[in-house]
Amino acid sequence: MKKPEDTRVVVGMSGGVDSSVTALLLKQQGYDVVGIFMKNWDDTDEFGVCTATEDYEDVARVANQLDIPYYSVNFEKQYWDKVFTYFLDEYKAGRTPNPDVMCNKEIKFKAFLDHAMGLGADYLATGHYARVNEIDGQAQMLRGVDSNKDQTYFLNQIPKEILPRLMFPLGELDKSEVREIAKKHDLATATKKDSTGICFIGERNFKEFLSEYLPAKPGEMQTLDGEVKGKHDGLMYYTIGQRQGLGIGGAGDPWFVIGKNLEENILYVGQSFDNEALYSDSLEAVHLNWLTDIDLSEPIECTAKFRYRQEDYAVRVIVDSDKDQANVIFKEPQRAITPGQAVVFYDGDRCLGGGTIDRAFKDGKQLTYLA
């Protein structure tokens, strides 16, 4: 076992409070900490201002406070090719992609991990709220103890072989504790606002952003019975189960997006949150990834999350290893299963792995409009 001072830990520093505290904690433990800022997106605006510049300045300030070296690495090209292209392709296909899952898979825990190893790192650390613990001699991914912040959902696609090389010091902490530590040590980022939304869109209007890259095709909003309820701005702007922005007035229950017909460019809407058309009892997942050694020949009884910050639901997973897909059967019908999002499996606190939701079914019949 190497001594901490001989153990190099590369920390991915974003200029936010979480990664700042990550670096601080590792420095306190005596590791040889190296901070690296990743630049994945060029967001230079019309005035030549780039938020990456400000974020990098924050990394520099914190790194100087901690007396650790800091550098940056540019993955703009890889991010565009592997994450953004996927993001647009999914929207084009009428689905709702999860770029954070893809970014972790392709950039942070692949390109960036390689970069860290090239710098002689023993470990890569990030500010994710997740834990890697050794259980029965095997590194396992566990939920972060702050159940409200747990980010294992976004980490479901990383290869299990790299788990022994990862450190997530925040996994043992509550977000409020992280803020407190930052304040106590007077870190430059202690009171910085958390970033929200998709990193490359930031505070900008989502519709506007997407319209810069994909042509919007306005069309009709209809009920499943074919009654026209108005116009939509382009199917890609809507997510299954969404209520806001439909502009359908009148009496009765509020209206929700209940489906999309890509071929005919129709947005299906229906009344009430609990609209029956939104419910399914199983789904088909693809791009399966397992974070632990698990017997796939038998059905797996576990819990699952179908979107971030949702409770777990009991499921039975039947894996077809040859086709790299799984049938996920719900104990109770689920509302607004959204193709393109991740389905992530858990056994208690242990994150087993996950996949991408491809199709949803009700009574054995595919819900074709849930795209």
Add this chain to the structure above:
Amino acid sequence: MKRVYLDYAATTPLHPEVKQEMMEALDGTYGNPSSIHSFGRESRKLLDDARSIAARSIGADFSSIIFTSGATEANNLAIFGVARAYAHRGKHIITTQIEHHAVLHPMEELQKEGFEVTFLPVDESGIVSVEAVEEALRPDTIFVSIMRVNNETGMRQPIEAIGERLKEHQAIFHTDAVQAYGLEKLDVTSFNVDLLSVSSHKIYGPKGIGFLYRNDDVHLAQQIFGGEQERKWRSGTENMLGIRGFTKAIELLEKEQNERLMHYEKLSKQFFKGLNDFSIDYHLNGTREEHMPNILNISFPGVEVEMFLTNLDLEGIAVSSGSACTAGSIDPSHVLKAMYGEENDRLYNSIRFSFGIETSDEDIQFCVEKISKILNRLIPSNTRG
């Protein structure tokens, strides 16, 4: 941790004698050189002495030196000053693709103002040809700005020959001589230049001071308005502390120039020998001819520059590459792009090593050993050492 600084082309430390001079200056007179009283006169005398020394160092007249905050300001004054004073004669300007950003960016601003700027290409060795300048010249060309020694490659440009050719043309000729100043005796007469910029912090002087040489016949539109210091070309109370440190650095330069050059040549030879001894695969960007020995821009096939630079710094070796962008990421060098084209691998695997008076044989040996160690880790197959 042992650290080796090999980024003297970015900036140099203060020479101990410069520091001594500045300490004395801090305790000395504080009068404003423009004041009419005895305090002012004391400072005026020091300023005059400094101006004489600066002028002498480039074979120029006392009245031709305009002290500025550095070469960026000197270049801006030359470029905007000439363009705006001579716009009535024409709107065409010639420069090169390999200039420092302190020239390129002002030129881009002039383009927005309606000037037409020709950015001349260079050959693979990184040198612009006199013929290219000749061909680009037009009757309405009012200004030509070409650097003497390139800051990334150390390649020297044929300023004398270009100046000779421009004698018969109305165009005002400017050279950015920042990198050349510490390496060769500059002479504005043999260069045939009208304007020349230098900086103090590249010759072991303090930061924040430099000068623009201006031939008496050249008009400049004022860029900074105020108390009309520096014969109105650069308003603002003189930075006497900087000027005194700078002057000392100039005097030391004149005394030690040959010795320094020989030192750099020795280090450069040793560096190449070291790379060869470790069987490291490399290419010099540029050529050995017309090359200043204190700057070695070297391409290492198979490495990725961000990774390599970071590794070198973690080993205590300070070098650079291209120009640092604001978010800390590295933009491919516009100089190497001009030399080798947009697609060349050299844009992404080249490092600039630059030596100084404090660089020792041991530093070079240390650096080469670390390079070998890092390369063996990053690309084991590419080195045999």
